[in-house]
Amino acid sequence: MDTPIRVVVIGGGIVGLSTARALGERAERYRITVLEKEDEVALHQSGRNSGVLHSGVYYVPGSLKARLCTDGLRQMVDFCLEHSVPHDICGKVIVATKTTELPYLHEIQARGEANGVRCRLIDPEELSRLEPAARGVQALHVPDAGIVDYSAVCRAQRDLLSDDGHEVAFGAEVELVDPSGRTPRVRGEDIDMSADAVVNCAGLHADRIARASGAEPDMLIVPFRGIFYELREEARDLCRNLIYPVPDPEYPFLGVHLTRRT
Ligand SMILES: Cc1cc2nc3c(=O)[nH]c(=O)nc-3n(C[C@H](O)[C@H](O)[C@H](O)COP(=O)(O)OP(=O)(O)OC[C@H]3O[C@@H](n4cnc5c(N)ncnc54)[C@H](O)[C@@H]3O)c2cc1C
Structure with missing residues (x-):
């Protein structure tokens, strides 16, 4: 059997879970661990939003947003039908x-x-x-x-990852990724693991983790709060x-x- 490729995904929101599943579907060699600091998936933006399936009506034609939104709606509806998500x-x-x-x-x-x-x-x-x-x-x-129900979407993705032999670990807060060794090391208070690749999907904290890891992203996340x-x-x-x-x-x-x- 081919040597497994160990991938760590930081963040158990919809972006981290979807990234993990997309990688898992790409090749059986991937052994994926999602590290989530909370004790369940989707406790931040992904489970606390308006719950709207946007159609892509607003976006500039030809833009990535326009294409991904229209494709994403179709894929999301298929996913919901297949996995009985409301x-x-x-x-x-x-x-x-x-x-x-x-x-x-x-x-x-x-x-x-x-x-x-x-x-x-x-x-x-x-x-x-x-x-x-x-x-x-x-x-x-x-x-x-x-x-x-985006929380239900995320819970379904969590279960699919586990069924496929990947891991979603909770209470796992990442502080930084140390890129200095042969392979990157993911570190936190109770975390010290090496991986072949790390994907930072930490939502509103993604830029902080990137900076703590020595990267200099030319962007700043400006969070906005929704009141419902x-x-x-x-x-x-x-x-x-x-x-x-x-x-x-x-x-x-x-x-x-x-x-x-x-
Ligand atoms: C008010 C509001 C309303 C919205 N309404 C809609 C809508 O109706 N429809 C729509 O499609 N989109 C909507 N959005 C946008 C959508 O919610 C986000 O684009 C999406 O949820 C982002 O997902 P994410 O996985 O990047 O972030 P999150 O869901 O925030 O996930 C990030 C995860 O990373 C974890 N994390 C953070 N730091 C660390 C760390 N150091 N170590 C480990 N884990 C960490 C967090 O605990 C969290 O679970 C809305 C957004 C807002 C703010």
């Missing part, structure tokens, strides 16, 4: 509440069409039929956007599916939105 392709509306927002709404429609995403401008009457509590001058309906409120039971019908504003192009956020959870 999800729903419920569609979404992006609502312009003022006429000044219309040029950017139309730009999003043009981008969506160029990216191969089904999307259609709708008038206030049709908006009311889809989302009776929403008001706007015009909206973009994106039927293939949806919702998913839950509608009371009697107010739940204010939102049937996904209602988004037209994002302000000055900011890298999609704006305050209403979502349904799986």
